[in-house]
Amino acid sequence: MPVSALWQKSSYSSEGNNCLELAVGTDGEVLVRESDDPSIVVATSPAVVGGLLRAAQGGTTDRRGCPSA
Template identity: 50%
Template sequence: MTDSPRWYRSSYSNNGGNCVEIATLGARGVVLVRDSKNPGGPHLSLSREGFGGLVELARHQS
């Protein structure tokens, strides 16, 4: 059985179309990140810890 990503956006992502979407592949502990304006384009594949680090970095940039 193959995991199918279920993409979603944060409820805070209503800022003029500059959004990212994430999906989790729970059984494998993977978080996918993509540009919502280009859903067929490339995506990042991160561990849960890596995604947490990305979120923490983004918090300190604002």
């Protein structure tokens, strides 16, 4: 994973280390990490992140991230 990635977190996040950060990888993939443990980075596609955001905004997931009934 690129060490020099430009990591961004939500403007709604507090100043603490309790949020997700996103960056764009060299191949256009979306990189995701937790601010309190930045050594673990997950790479995924923009389509997957978009689907997650739409589900969260639409309230179609429960607290465990599983589709709600």
